[in-house]
Amino acid sequence: xNFSIAVMQAFDGLSLFSVLLxxxxxxxxxxxLMGVINMAHGELMTLGAYMTYLTASxxxxxxxxxxxxxILVAIPVAFLASFALGYALERLFVQWFYRRxxxxxxxxxxxxxxxxxxxxxIFGSGEVSVPLPSWLNGPWNLNSTIQIPLNRVxxxxxxxxxxxxVYVLLNRTRSGxxxxxxxxxxxxxxxxxxxxRKVDALTFALGSGLAGIAGxxxxxxxxxxxxxxxLYIVNAFIVVVFGGVQSLMGTVLSAFSIAQSQSWLEYFxxxxxxxxxxxxxxxxxxxxKPSGLFTTRVRS
Amino acid sequence: xxxxxxxxxxxxxxxxxxxxxxxxxxxxxxxxxxxNGMGKTTxxxxxxxxxxxxxxxxxxxxxxxxxxxxxxxxKAGVAFVPQGRMIFPMLNVQENIMTGLxxxxxxxxxxxxxxxxxxxxxxxGRRGGNLSxxxxxxxxxxxxxxxxxxxxxxxxxxxGIQPSIIKEIARxxxxxxxxxxxxxxxxxxxxxxxxxxxxxxxxxxxxxxVHEEAKExxxxxxxxxxxxx
Ligand SMILES: Nc1ncnc2c1ncn2[C@@H]1O[C@H](COP(=O)(O)OP(=O)(O)OP(=O)(O)O)[C@@H](O)[C@H]1O
Ligand SMILES: [Mg+2]
Numbered sequence: 001x002n003f004s005i006a007v008m009q010a011f012d013g014l015s016l017f018s019v020l021l022x023x024x025x026x027x028x029x030x031x032x033l034m035g036v037i038n039m040a041h042g043e044l045m046t047l048g049a050y051m052t053y054l055t056a057s058x059x060x061x062x063x064x065x066x067x068x069x070x071i072l073v074a075i076p077v078a079f080l081a082s083f084a085l086g087y088a089l090e091r092l093f094v095q096w097f098y099r100r101x102x103x104x105x106x107x108x109x110x111x112x113x114x115x116x117x118x119x120x121x122i123f124g125s126g127e128v129s130v131p132l133p134s135w136l137n138g139p140w141n142l143n144s145t146i147q148i149p150l151n152r153v154x155x156x157x158x159x160x161x162x163x164x165x166v167y168v169l170l171n172r173t174r175s176g177x178x179x180x181x182x183x184x185x186x187x188x189x190x191x192x193x194x195x196x197r198k199v200d201a202l203t204f205a206l207g208s209g210l211a212g213i214a215g216x217x218x219x220x221x222x223x224x225x226x227x228x229x230x231l232y233i234v235n236a237f238i239v240v241v242f243g244g245v246q247s248l249m250g251t252v253l254s255a256f257s258i259a260q261s262q263s264w265l266e267y268f269x270x271x272x273x274x275x276x277x278x279x280x281x282x283x284x285x286x287x288x289k290p291s292g293l294f295t296t297r298v299r300s
Numbered sequence: 301x302x303x304x305x306x307x308x309x310x311x312x313x314x315x316x317x318x319x320x321x322x323x324x325x326x327x328x329x330x331x332x333x334x335x336n337g338m339g340k341t342t343x344x345x346x347x348x349x350x351x352x353x354x355x356x357x358x359x360x361x362x363x364x365x366x367x368x369x370x371x372x373x374x375k376a377g378v379a380f381v382p383q384g385r386m387i388f389p390m391l392n393v394q395e396n397i398m399t400g401l402x403x404x405x406x407x408x409x410x411x412x413x414x415x416x417x418x419x420x421x422x423x424x425g426r427r428g429g430n431l432s433x434x435x436x437x438x439x440x441x442x443x444x445x446x447x448x449x450x451x452x453x454x455x456x457x458x459x460g461i462q463p464s465i466i467k468e469i470a471r472x473x474x475x476x477x478x479x480x481x482x483x484x485x486x487x488x489x490x491x492x493x494x495x496x497x498x499x500x501x502x503x504x505x506x507x508x509x510v511h512e513e514a515k516e517x518x519x520x521x522x523x524x525x526x527x528x529x
Contacts, residue, residue, distance in 0.1 A: 193374035193402035
């Protein structure tokens with residue numbers, strides 16, 4: 001294998017890492033809050049994808065000469081729409097289940113089915129897709145042999161920006177401190193004065209909004225249908241469970257190791273063999289470290 | 301000032317706290333004594349709102365707290381140092397203290413905290429979960445104090461702590477109380493600690509108050525007989 005192929009292979013892993021990270025960030029935050037996986041997370045991503053589609057259609061119709069920048073508008077639109085839906089779901093539905101993990105799992109699964117059906121009714125069951133802005137189309141030629149797709153570069157930059165934003169929010173702001181406290185001990189947080197109902201709703205909404213951004217990114221690598229979320233959700237689950245829930249860093253490292261190993265394995269074997277091998281490794285690791293690979297240990 | 305009357309608390313169908321009434325005056329300190337499993341924690345958790353009261357009332361300075369959520373009680377002036385400390389293990393010392401700043405006027409940690417607990421300043425950046433038991437106890441007290449409480453509730457603050465630190469905690473609590481002017485409600489099994497801080501005593505036995513006495517007239521032998529099996 002020569003140098004150019006190695007660079008492109010590494011880059012491939014890097015862009016897979018970015019997509020996985022965007023999907024898993026919100027899921028990890030909500031996992032920390034509820035103690036179980038939010039089965040409706042895929043549908044929150046789908047909402048982001050549909051919102052991107054709607055934004056693109058809007059631009060096409062009313063401002064075709066601004067088509068080049070629709071994606072920059074679609075990202076906040078997708079975030080806000082999923083944030084709002086997440087907030088509403090938490091207030092109306094999820095908040096009644098926090099102390100009952102199994103019920104939460106079933107309830108959010110039911111929610112996921114309802115949302116899929118709603119998308120089918122609203123957007124139809126077919127595929128929709130959006131045009132890629134021209135400045136993201138085509139490769140970036142590093143030299144005559146190394147070519148890197150521009151949309152992948154954009155996704156990597158977006159993932160880096162979003163992760164940095166989440167890091168700052170969680171670790172440098174008062175709201176972030178509240179989220180981290182409630183995630184560690186809800187009852188005790190209330191007993192030191194934190195309005196846990198508010199924090200619960202905002203945390204769930206934040207995780208949902210991040211799912212919306214991930215959904216927006218899906219439109220850059222594939223088309224969207226009501227079941228799109230299901231296609232990607234399993235990978236996000238694996239990243240979160242493999243990383244453990246204690247820190248953002250765990251999610252980042254987990255997404256990175258899974259993406260890099262999968263992309264390198266795919267170079268040496270077929271795609272499905274690579275996936276199988278990856279899953280086998282994850283299962284073995286979780287057998288020995290059930291709380292995830294990247295957990296921080298403290299004395300108590 | 302802090303008045304509890306006719307409080308009943310259940311765990312599911314088991315009736316734990318039975319018709320408890322107590323009254324804590326401004327700047328007073330009341331010790332709730334009782335052996336293991338007599339209901340001290342259950343009573344105190346019901347006062348801060350971590351457990352619901354089936355009947356009875358809890359009032360602070362005329363405000364009815366009985367149906368309020370924990371965080372609303374904290375806002376009203378009740379602070380809680382739980383048994384086992386329950387500090388946030390993954391937050392550092394400074395962040396742990398800051399979680400209590402939700403309703404206080406200042407958004408930074410008041411300077412008296414580090415004056416009374418210099419060790420917390422030294423350990424500012426260390427994860428709460430990596431502190432020793434005694435240090436965690438001080439941290440839990442600091443976290444409760446920054447909420448500017450009128451009533452500070454402590455559940456067995458001496459549990460699992462070595463005697464020299466117990467003495468230090470008693471002294472610090474008395475100094476803090478003198479300077480800040482709050483009242484204290486503390487549950488204990490260690491009589492010597494209770495004698496250092498409290499001026500009123502009640503004894504809890506199977507969820508009922510079976511003895512109630514002021515410090516001056518306290519019959520130590522009598523209280524001891526309630527505490528030994
Ligand atoms: N979660 C619970 N569910 C059911 N019963 C409980 C629960 N927690 C405590 N109890 C029961 O309530 C009673 C009082 O317990 P509590 O923890 O209030 O005692 P305590 O006086 O604080 O004891 P200790 O000194 O050991 O802390 C005990 O009989 C205990 O078994
Ligand atoms: Mg107890």
